[in-house]
Each structure stands twice: as structure tokens, then as C-alpha cells.
Amino acid sequence: MMKLVAIARAPAHPEEAARAVADAAGFTLAEARMRLAPEPPALLARLELDKANALVAALRKAGLAALAVDTPCPTDKDRTLAHSVAIHDRGVTFTPRFGNSMEVAWPDVLAILRGLRKSRTEVERTEATTKLSPGTAILTGGLLLTESSTKTVRSSEEAYEQVIIVYAGGGRAATLAETQLDYSCLGADMQPSATGNMVELARLLRQGAKRAFYDERLLRLGRRALPFLVGGESRSQTPTVTKTLTDTSGSLDTVAEVLRQALIAGLLP
Numbered sequence: 001m002m003k004l005v006a007i008a009r010a011p012a013h014p015e016e017a018a019r020a021v022a023d024a025a026g027f028t029l030a031e032a033r034m035r036l037a038p039e040p041p042a043l044l045a046r047l048e049l050d051k052a053n054a055l056v057a058a059l060r061k062a063g064l065a066a067l068a069v070d071t072p073c074p075t076d077k078d079r080t081l082a083h084s085v086a087i088h089d090r091g092v093t094f095t096p097r098f099g100n101s102m103e104v105a106w107p108d109v110l111a112i113l114r115g116l117r118k119s120r121t122e123v124e125r126t127e128a129t130t131k132l133s134p135g136t137a138i139l140t141g142g143l144l145l146t147e148s149s150t151k152t153v154r155s156s157e158e159a160y161e162q163v164i165i166v167y168a169g170g171g172r173a174a175t176l177a178e179t180q181l182d183y184s185c186l187g188a189d190m191q192p193s194a195t196g197n198m199v200e201l202a203r204l205l206r207q208g209a210k211r212a213f214y215d216e217r218l219l220r221l222g223r224r225a226l227p228f229l230v231g232g233e234s235r236s237q238t239p240t241v242t243k244t245l246t247d248t249s250g251s252l253d254t255v256a257e258v259l260r261q262a263l264i265a266g267l268l269p
Contacts, residue, residue, distance in 0.1 A: 002071050003052035004228060004254065005045045007036065008262035009065035020062035024055055039221065041258040046071065046228035065267040071229075073257040075249070079165070079173040084185040087204050094166070094174040104168040109209035111167040111263055113256055114202050115218025119247035122156045126240045160223070162198045165256050166205065176201060213263050222252035229254060 011017030014036065022032035025045060035044050044066070047055065052068040059066035080102040082094040091105040130148045164176040176198070183190050183197045189204070191197045206214055225232065225248060233246045262268045 001049045002046055003049055003068040004043055004071050005047060005052050005055050005066065005068050006041050006043050006258045007064055007066050008041050008258055008267045010040050011036070011064055017064055020059060020064060024058035041255050043226055043228055065262065067258065067261055067265055067267065069257050069261055073254045075253050076175045079175045081180060082174050082176050083180060084182050085176065085201060086185060087208060092205065092208060102172060102174050104172065106208045108169040109166060109212040110169060111213040111260060112202065112205050112209065113165045113218050113259060114216045115163045115165065115222035115252050115256065116160055117163060117248050117252045118158060118160050118223045119245065120156060120158045122244045124242040125153045127151055127153055162195065163252070164198065164202055167260050213269060215259060218252055218255055221255050223248055224251060226251040226254055
């Protein structure tokens with residue numbers, strides 16, 4: 001079993017932390033500084049179970065908020081993907097398009113995370129063209145009047161999706177994804193834009209679950225590609241078209257899981 005070793009909180013003394021990471025993991029000091037440079041939660045290594053646990057123990061002893069999480073991390077498939085949300089005095093109900101609803105009392109809400117994930121589609125298209133060739137026609141006595149050529153046309157498109165992940169007791173979790181929600185559940189609070197509706201949902205959830213941990217770092221961190229992660233890219237190809245799709249869903253899910261486990265372990269806030 002492989003584990004991802006991460007640091008959940010920025011070290012108070014970065015240089016001392018870099019030396020601790022270098023000593024515990026066998027990195028050079030420059031490499032340790034590089035791995036600690038990103039905004040936390042930041043991934044430090046991908047190791048087998050025993051080595052990951054040993055590294056976490058050494059880093060914890062040095063005062064760092066280190067932890068190890070399983071890979072792959074939970075995704076939307078492991079959470080309730082909400083189509084509608086019902087907020088009431090005692091709690092909240094998340095209802096998917098299919099399957100059972102998830103009801104959570106406000107005191108059972110552990111964390112509310114707002115995030116953004118990015119997808120990018122790149123297309124390479126080979127196009128054949130044929131045009132008149134007066135020069136060739138002269139050389140061949142008028143037998144060949146055209147010449148063929150090919151060119152590669154490249155295009156790309158990016159899309160972003162806002163998400164809210166709600167963690168509750170008993171290992172339960174729900175995802176509120178911008179493109180999957182029916183915002184009419186907001187009633188009079190419904191906003192004219194998807195962004196406004198996601199902000200309003202986050203506000204209402206925070207208002208109800210006053211003691212829950214709230215974090216917006218995934219709005220930034222969910223858009224970046226993380227090291228040590230497999231997947232996140234798919235490719236399809238025909239004789240004339242190559243399409244490559246990359247997305248940061250795996251990165252967002254990983255950072256969210258690090259935050260969840262760090263909260264349970266008492267490493268946050």
C-alpha cells in the first residue's frame with residue numbers, strides 16, 4: 001500500500017523544518033526546501049506504508065504537522081453528490097439524483113471546504129488541403145494541376161467548476177458541485193449566477209454549522225497539479241484528431257482528504 005506524506009500547516013521555522021525533512025527523508029537540503037515551498041497542505045513524498053509512517057513520526061517529533069493519507073483518495077464517487085440541498089433549523093439534507101439522501105444535524109458537521117477544480121481540453125487536428133499548382137501543371141504539360149499538403153491545427157479550452165465538500169461524523173461526506181446542483185432549492189435566496197449561488201450555499205451552511213471547520217484554500221489549491229499523483233489525464237486519438245483532457249479533480253480530492261485527516265488528528269486549525 002502506498003501513502004502520500006503531507007504537511008498540513010506551514011512550519012513556524014522554515015529552515016529548521018527543511019533540515020528536519022532532509023534528515024528524515026534523505027533529501028538534499030535544497031530538495032527539502034523545494035518540497036516545503038508550496039502553500040500547505042503540501043505533498044512531500046509518496047512512499048510505502050512503513051516508510052511513510054516512519055517519516056511522519058520523525059517529522060512530528062520535529063514539531064511539523066505531518067500526516068500520511070491513502071492513495072488514491074476518496075472522490076465524488078465515495079461521497080453523496082448532491083442535486084438539491086434542504087437547509088432547516090436542525091440541520092441539512094443532501095439529496096442526489098439517484099440514491100438515498102444524506103441528513104446531517106448541525107453539530108455533526110465537521111468541516112466545510114470550498115474549492116475550484118480545472119479541466120483543460122487540447123485538440124490537435126490534422127487537416128489536408130489541396131490547391132491549384134500552376135508550376136506543376138507547366139512541368140507536367142498540364143497533367144497535374146493540384147498539389148496536396150497537410151497542417152496541424154491546435155486548439156485548447158479551459159473550464160472551471162466550483163465545489164463545496166461537507167464532511168460529517170461517521171465518515172460521511174457530500175459534494176456540492178456547481179454543474180450538478182438545482183439551485184431552486186435556495187428559494188428566495190437564489191442568486192442570478194452560479195458563483196453567487198455557491199457563495200450563498202456556503203454562507204448558509206456556515207451559518208447553520210457554526211462550530212464546523214471552514215476553509216477556502218481549495219479555491220486556489222484545487223486548480224494546481226500536485227506531484228506524486230497518477231491519472232488526471234486521458235487521451236483519445238483518431239487518424240486525424242488527438243484529444244487530450246487533463247483535470248485537477250484528483251488534486252482537489254487529495255488536498256481535501258489531507259485537510260480532513262489533519263482536522264481529525266488535531267493538526268488543524
